[in-house]
Amino acid sequence: MSKNPLLRQEDSKVEVTGLEAKYYDTLMNIITLGWYPSFIQKVIDDLGLREGERILDFGAGTGRNALLMREKVGSSGEIVGLEIGEEMKGQFLSKTAAYDNICLEDRRIDEPLPYEGEFDRVFISFVLHGFVQEKRDAIIANASRALKPGGTFCILDYANFDVDAAPWWVRFAIRKVECPLAGDFIRRDTREMLAAHGFGDFSEDRYMKGYLRLLQAKKL
Ligand SMILES: C[S@@+](CC[C@H](N)C(=O)[O-])C[C@H]1O[C@@H](n2cnc3c(N)ncnc32)[C@H](O)[C@@H]1O
Numbered sequence: 692m693s694k695n696p697l698l699r700q701e702d703s704k705v706e707v708t709g710l711e712a713k714y715y716d717t718l719m720n721i722i723t724l725g726w727y728p729s730f731i732q733k734v735i736d737d738l739g740l741r742e743g744e745r746i747l748d749f750g751a752g753t754g755r756n757a758l759l760m761r762e763k764v765g766s767s768g769e770i771v772g773l774e775i776g777e778e779m780k781g782q783f784l785s786k787t788a789a790y791d792n793i794c795l796e797d798r799r800i801d802e803p804l805p806y807e808g809e810f811d812r813v814f815i816s817f818v819l820h821g822f823v824q825e826k827r828d829a830i831i832a833n834a835s836r837a838l839k840p841g842g843t844f845c846i847l848d849y850a851n852f853d854v855d856a857a858p859w860w861v862r863f864a865i866r867k868v869e870c871p872l873a874g875d876f877i878r879r880d881t882r883e884m885l886a887a888h889g890f891g892d893f894s895e896d897r898y899m900k901g902y903l904r905l906l907q908a909k910k911l
Contacts (some may be wrong), residue, residue, distance in 0.1 A: 698823055704870035705750070705821025712778035716753050716892060730898060734816075734847055734905050735759040736898045743767040744780040744811040747837050749800040749830065750774060750818035754783035757793050760814070766792060771810075773798045806837035813837055816847040820876035821871075827876075831888045838910045844890055849877045850904035861902055881906055 707715060719727045735756070740746070748757055751772030760770055772787075772795045774780050780795060786795040798804060801817075801822060813834040819827055833861035834844045854865050854874055879909050882893055890908035897904050 698872055698875055700823050700826065702871050703821045703823075705818060705872075707752075707776055707779065709778070712776050713782075715779070715782075716755055731756065732759060734896070735763065737905055738763070738812070738845055738907070740764055740768075740812070745769045745809065746771070746774045746812045746814055747806065747810045749815040749834070751783055751795065751811060752779050752816070754786035754793070754795075756814070756816055757783065757787055761787075761790055761793055764792075768792060770794075771796060771833075772806075773800050775799055778840055780826075800833060801829050804833045804837060805856070806833075806849050808837075808894065810825075810840050810842060811839060812843050812845055814845045814847075818848075820848050821874045824875070824879070827884065828888070831885060831890075834903070835890065835910055837887050840910060843911050844885065844908045844910065846881065846904075846906045846908075848881075848904065848906075849873060850902055851877055851880055852902065854878070855903070882908070 709854055711718065725729070740760060742765045744764045746764065748770060751757060751774045754772065757770045757772050761768070764770070770793045772783055772793070775797060776784060780797065783795050787891060800818070813827060815830070815834070819830060822830065838844065854862060854877055865877065885908045889911055891911045892909040893906065895904050895906045
């Protein structure tokens, strides 16, 4: 059950569509006052990717992250993006067309997936917070199934913190700009959520005064 029973998946803003999707990368650059490109580059550096790794990218968006990860895994690695948004899929395909080791599949990450023990990493960036808890658990179970033993689930999203005690600009962003599900995600313990699915050996990097986090967890 959701901590807040009033939360519904229909209230989520995670399925980005229309103009917001069409100009997603530009909007992210603008609303972060130009900070986003260096931020996401730092996150991809912090992943510690190695040549030849196979990565499954949940809710892959425009392909910006896939291209950055491709620089790390090289031509012997592979990136498989999962995405359902029409505008996002179009951008992903045109951005990554030059690379035959980046591909896109039209699959919902909150429904059972066909991958079993095939990937070194599952990466999910600013997606997990946008689901009700039952669906978050289904997504984590999908990640666990898709990973090789010892593989790593890499979650870039909000950290866990007390929203009421945060500065006004964080409270404003979470309460007025983000979808209601983000507040629920932030209040939960993500490590506990992952441990319940057999993940452990956690490591994390923090960004934006600690309110954003790259949490990496190994499939034990
Ligand atoms: C906030 S955007 C983040 C995109 C990308 N991960 C990034 O960091 O730039 C969320 C993405 O998840 C996709 N998405 C939402 N629900 C999904 C689902 N059930 N299955 C697959 N993709 C989904 C959306 O279409 C959108 O591209």
